[in-house]
Amino acid sequence: MTKTAETVLEINLNALQHNFEYIKSKLKANTKTLAVVKAYGYGTDACVIAKHLEKLNVDYFAVAYVDEGVALRKAGVKTPILVLHPQIVHFKLLIKHCLEPNIFSERVLKAFIDLMESENQKQYPIHLKFNTGLNRLGFKVEDVDTISGYLHNTTTVKVASIFSHLVASEDLNEREFSENQINLFNKIIDTFKSKLNNQPIFHMANTSGIINYPNAHFDMVRIGISLYGFANDQKYTEQLRNVASLKSIISQIHIINKGESVGYNRGYTADRDIMTATVPIGHADGIHRSFGKGKGYVTINGSKAPIVGNVCMDMIMVDVTNINCEEGDEVVVFNNQQTIIDLASAIDTIPYEILTAISQRVKRIVK
Numbered sequence: 001m002t003k004t005a006e007t008v009l010e011i012n013l014n015a016l017q018h019n020f021e022y023i024k025s026k027l028k029a030n031t032k033t034l035a036v037v038k039a040y041g042y043g044t045d046a047c048v049i050a051k052h053l054e055k056l057n058v059d060y061f062a063v064a065y066v067d068e069g070v071a072l073r074k075a076g077v078k079t080p081i082l083v084l085h086p087q088i089v090h091f092k093l094l095i096k097h098c099l100e101p102n103i104f105s106e107r108v109l110k111a112f113i114d115l116m117e118s119e120n121q122k123q124y125p126i127h128l129k130f131n132t133g134l135n136r137l138g139f140k141v142e143d144v145d146t147i148s149g150y151l152h153n154t155t156t157v158k159v160a161s162i163f164s165h166l167v168a169s170e171d172l173n174e175r176e177f178s179e180n181q182i183n184l185f186n187k188i189i190d191t192f193k194s195k196l197n198n199q200p201i202f203h204m205a206n207t208s209g210i211i212n213y214p215n216a217h218f219d220m221v222r223i224g225i226s227l228y229g230f231a232n233d234q235k236y237t238e239q240l241r242n243v244a245s246l247k248s249i250i251s252q253i254h255i256i257n258k259g260e261s262v263g264y265n266r267g268y269t270a271d272r273d274i275m276t277a278t279v280p281i282g283h284a285d286g287i288h289r290s291f292g293k294g295k296g297y298v299t300i301n302g303s304k305a306p307i308v309g310n311v312c313m314d315m316i317m318v319d320v321t322n323i324n325c326e327e328g329d330e331v332v333v334f335n336n337q338q339t340i341i342d343l344a345s346a347i348d349t350i351p352y353e354i355l356t357a358i359s360q361r362v363k364r365i366v367k
């Protein structure tokens with residue numbers, strides 16, 4: 001593989017395909033798949049990811065906000081797209097691009113139906129979200145009658161799906177809580193079935209729900225982080241492949257004499273003579289400032305080079321005292337799952353945040 005000459009995020013579509021197929025191998029043959037490509041496809045490139053998954057016959061996509069769905073449509077994505085957290089102010093734009101809203105409260109339901117009436121829409125697909133314990137977004141089981149009332153009085157919308165979200169699907173200490181959520185969702189399904197003319201899709205499981213709760217697969221599963229190589233569980237992460245690799249280059253090497261400092265606010269003072277490499281990637285690119293002062297590292301010619309001093313907006317300086325390297329050499333921030341997991345735990349976060357932090361300034365390259 002040719003070495004990079006600038007800061008890039010490489011996206012490996014073979015790995016994506018492997019991960020999608022691995023997750024599908026955990027499903028019954030008729031379970032539908034929804035690929036979650038919110039937040040630029042977990043920091044990769046939502047359009048590239050979606051176009052590839054569309055070729056693999058994924059049934060649905062989900063994004064968080066309307067703009068994210070519009071970007072997919074503009075890239076030519078034809079598959080249905082569920083918008084998980086649309087804002088009422090964007091409903092017109094949503095319809096224009098055939099995006100399908102999550103409707104999670106009476107206020108949002110009423111606003112959407114009112115707009116549909118004024119636009120003379122018929123049977124526009126909507127998705128009803130139920131809160132079974134996350135207490136974030138969603139109707140309560142007691143709201144079923146109210147919702148049915150609205151639906152019986154209009155032909156503008158049809159319920160394409162009904163869904164809920166698990167609170168702690170990755171945490172087996174919370175198994176009882178999760179099972180209670182699943183039971184509650186089953187109850188919601190039962191109360192709804194008699195009240196709708198069509199048969200909506202029922203769905204509940206995210207990545208860890210797919211792995212840990214086969215009884216939560218229902219008609220469709222929502223595959224997020226596992227598409228990108230993580231399963232919140234070592235055993236399953238090993239079965240997945242890394243999709244995103246973040247690489248850069250050494251811009252300049254400095255000899256730092258004992259007593260000299262490096263970087264803003266003299267975040268590091270040399271207690272011996274060292275050698276540093278300056279790398280063109282900083283907190284504006286997604287290298288969180290808390291990686292400074294040795295908490296984060298990069299890999300150069302196979303050796304770990306810890307970050308020296310504070311992370312700058314556009315650069316980091318790393319310790320290459322014991323590394324055989326020169327200006328222009330490739331720098332790997334991460335190119336495997338374990339490094340991403342290690343970096344995440346070094347600053348008390350999760351791989352989701354490491355990936356989604358990679359800013360749009362970093363050039364994406366598809367491999």
Ligand SMILES: *Cc1c(COP(=O)(O)O)cnc(C)c1O
Pocket residue numbers: 036038084165205206207208222223224225226
């Ligand atoms: C983000 C999200 C998912 C995907 O979860 P993963 O843990 O990444 O698989 C699924 N459903 C909803 C509602 C989400 O917000």
